[in-house]
Amino acid sequence: MAEREPVRRPGGRSARVRAAVHQAVTELIGERGYGEFTVGDVAARAGVADTSVYRRWGTLEALLTDVALTRLKAQSPMPDTGTLAGDLHTYAAQVAREIAGPDGLAVLRLVVALSNRGERGLQARDDFLAERARLIQGMLDRAGDRGEHPPDALGVLDHIMAPMYIRVLFGAGPLTPDYIAGLVDRLLARP
Amino acid sequence: MAEREPVRRPGGRSARVRAAVHQAVTELIGERGYGEFTVGDVAARAGVADTSVYRRWGTLEALLTDVALTRLKAQSPMPDTGTLAGDLHTYAAQVAREIAGPDGLAVLRLVVALSNRGERGLQARDDFLAERARLIQGMLDRAGDRGEHPPDALGVLDHIMAPMYIRVLFGAGPLTPDYIAGLVDRLLARP
Known part of the structure; x- marks a missing residue:
């Protein structure tokens, strides 16, 4: 079928295929979970x-990572409120x-699952995490440029993301607004 | 073969089968990873x-959890040093x-994987976590009995375990002695 497409419309069919494939992956994750379906x-x-x-994608891992990264970028424009505390x-x-929703939990599970799938899985995981770290670092750099004293990106991972991730992954306690705000206040109190 | 075993030796063959099965699971986890092998x-x-x-085990999930719990109990006698700080x-x-070794990472991945395997998986995961929480709570209760002011068990999960778990699961930074001690000091500074 691809042969019949006009040469001068780059992105037309290509974009439709990409959207259909992403949608299919999202549905299959929701219905079966990661690791429970094939490229076929x-x-x-x-x-x-x-x-x-x-x-287009080469491997299932690469496709899953593309879907996860696309969703991550779509769902998480980094805040830019003018203060470090506001941003965090x-x-x-x-x-x-x-991460409280089923899609977010699926992304977390993907990251964990990728690290168990050989070199290509590790590379996909590291690309995913590097992208998230880059976005966080940008937010922290803006705070530094304003003369604030931001923690480093690993501090944000350790003391804001990690507790929330583990509570969700382990089903170990709710993410209430007070709890979330407490994590940030705690980190800012000891940068 | 079981029919030929003498009735009056409970535990003899039974214990050998259990040990052989546990050993097989440990080897298969190391070679293939969780989710990559069957009861067969x-x-x-x-x-x-x-x-x-x-x-004996009913399901693969129940077997994997038995192996994980057995390893957890064998590897982690809870410390009892006489002070909260020393214990933590x-x-x-x-x-x-x-968790820095391949076996520990396998246990963490098991806990995450179990939560994606329906009601029985969730039950197995919750049993596993309840056991670990019970051991931690016992340690904190001893501190309380001595008149110290321990954090609650979820605080230990959030600020000591979670950062280490996520660093290992995501491959996101080393667990140096200074880093680990810093996590504990931080928690004790704000109980």
């Missing part, structure tokens, strides 16, 4: 040939909303 | 019938040693 399942659901998926409070609440 | 694989490796595994520093270093 995705292609069938999206109504495209297996070869179209392999040609807004960001923490945003992350909590994301 | 375990039974073949252990040299027992599939039915022996199903009869010892415990944090102990957990770091456990």
